[in-house]
Amino acid sequence: MLDASYYAALGLSSIRDKVLEGERLSAADGLALFACPDITAVGALAHHVRCRLHGDVASYVVNRQINYTNVCVNGCVFCAFRRDSEDEPGAFVLSKEDILQRLRAADATPLKLDELHIVGGCHPTRRLDWFIDVFRAARAQCPSLPIKAFTCVEIEHFSRLEGISTLEVLQRLKEAGLVMMPGGGAEIFDEKLRAELCPHKASSEAWLRIAGEAHSLGIKTNCTMLYGHLETVEQRVDHLCRLREQQDRSGGFTCFIPLPFLTENSRLKLPEDKLGPQRGLDQLRTVAVSRLLLDNIPHIKAYWIMMGEKLAQTALWFGADDLDGTIVEERIGHMAGASSAQGMTISQLEHMIREAGFTPLRRNATFESVEANA
Numbered sequence: 256m257l258d259a260s261y262y263a264a265l266g267l268s269s270i271r272d273k274v275l276e277g278e279r280l281s282a283a284d285g286l287a288l289f290a291c292p293d294i295t296a297v298g299a300l301a302h303h304v305r306c307r308l309h310g311d312v313a314s315y316v317v318n319r320q321i322n323y324t325n326v327c328v329n330g331c332v333f334c335a336f337r338r339d340s341e342d343e344p345g346a347f348v349l350s351k352e353d354i355l356q357r358l359r360a361a362d363a364t365p366l367k368l369d370e371l372h373i374v375g376g377c378h379p380t381r382r383l384d385w386f387i388d389v390f391r392a393a394r395a396q397c398p399s400l401p402i403k404a405f406t407c408v409e410i411e412h413f414s415r416l417e418g419i420s421t422l423e424v425l426q427r428l429k430e431a432g433l434v435m436m437p438g439g440g441a442e443i444f445d446e447k448l449r450a451e452l453c454p455h456k457a458s459s460e461a462w463l464r465i466a467g468e469a470h471s472l473g474i475k476t477n478c479t480m481l482y483g484h485l486e487t488v489e490q491r492v493d494h495l496c497r498l499r500e501q502q503d504r505s506g507g508f509t510c511f512i513p514l515p516f517l518t519e520n521s522r523l524k525l526p527e528d529k530l531g532p533q534r535g536l537d538q539l540r541t542v543a544v545s546r547l548l549l550d551n552i553p554h555i556k557a558y559w560i561m562m563g564e565k566l567a568q569t570a571l572w573f574g575a576d577d578l579d580g581t582i583v584e585e586r587i588g589h590m591a592g593a594s595s596a597q598g599m600t601i602s603q604l605e606h607m608i609r610e611a612g613f614t615p616l617r618r619n620a621t622f623e624s625v626e627a628n629a
């Protein structure tokens with residue numbers, strides 16, 4: 256493992272040395288890792304780092320995702336989930352009772368939830384107070400259940416809708432019980448490409464600023480990168496470096512999730528050379544490079560919904576240490592052609608982790624380990 260002469264032959268000696276010394280890699284190192292022909296060599300470096308941080312542990316969470324609506328003002332070209340209005344075929348908007356009923360059903364299992372993950376489109380008229388009421392009702396129903404909800408994009412949307420600052424939106428949500436935010440909406444930070452893919456969405460600057468504001472209030476957040484579409488490896492590395500810089504400033508990112516673009520039902524059509532079986536290897540490499548560049552973000556998630564179960568399991572050997580969770584119901588990936596299941600049981604997740612050679616750890620929304628709370 257990490258044989259010096261092998262890495263020398265690949266031209267990766269200095270990267271190997273930095274990894275062994277725990278030194279920060281540069282953007283140029285990131286590019287060299289993307290260019291390296293041997294992805295197992297890249298994977299072994301990432302595995303070394305993940306073992307230093309987490310040993311042989313791979314975590315999962317007993318969670319329930321609730322997508323409250325897919326009606327969205329942003330109109331991002333890649334998104335197969337969104338609808339422009341409630342009248343469009345396939346549009347949905349959940350009522351308060353729909354959400355609470357889903358929560359009751361999921362929490363009725365003897366094992367209980369450790370995370371409620373609420374995320375959806377930026378609905379043109381659904382106001383912040385409506386969501387605050389939902390949070391309060393959810394907490395009345397399940398008082399100790401951590402609520403992970405809304406990306407930086409939704410926070411900016413509420414700020415516009417309510418005419419208040421993003422910091423105030425966050426403060427109000429925190430008072431109502433928000434403890435954690437998912438990492439979506441980061442997409443790709445490069446401004447030129449972002450203008451092509453999601454011109455109406457919060458800018459890169461706004462996304463990072465809002466993450467920093469959440470961190471300043473003690474709300475932890477995750478972060479993501481949507482990749483495997485039109486971006487270059489330079490733009491990927493730039494994205495990862497911007498996350499790393501933000502983390503140096505505000506320190507509240509808990510987990511990074513690289514999201515491979517799923518192509519079905521998307522208005523964004525990829526050229527032939529971007530499609531095909533090499534996408535699996537690219538996913539493993541991207542997980543590995545993320546682990547290596549993001550030296551200040553504790554966890555890397557192989558999100559089984561988007562990667563598929565088999566590749567997510569393999570990614571545990573390429574730097575990932577978390578698989579996300581039981582999910583129960585997922586729409587963003589599945590409306591874009593995800594072939595993974597809708598949900599998994601605890602024993603399926605643990606089996607997947609053990610079969611890959613790791614020790615399962617059940618965690619909550621903020622990545623603290625939980626004892627089975629049956």
Ligand code: V47
Pocket residue numbers: 333334335336436437438439440441442477478479480481512514515516517518521558561579587588591
């Ligand atoms: O922001 C949209 C992405 C994100 C597609 O923080 C797509 O724990 C692939 O961020 N193909 C939402 N990806 C999902 C997300 C997430 C999921 C699970 C856990 C966490 C977490 C965060 O999904 C969006 C966008 O980047 N997305 N369309 C697509 N066709």
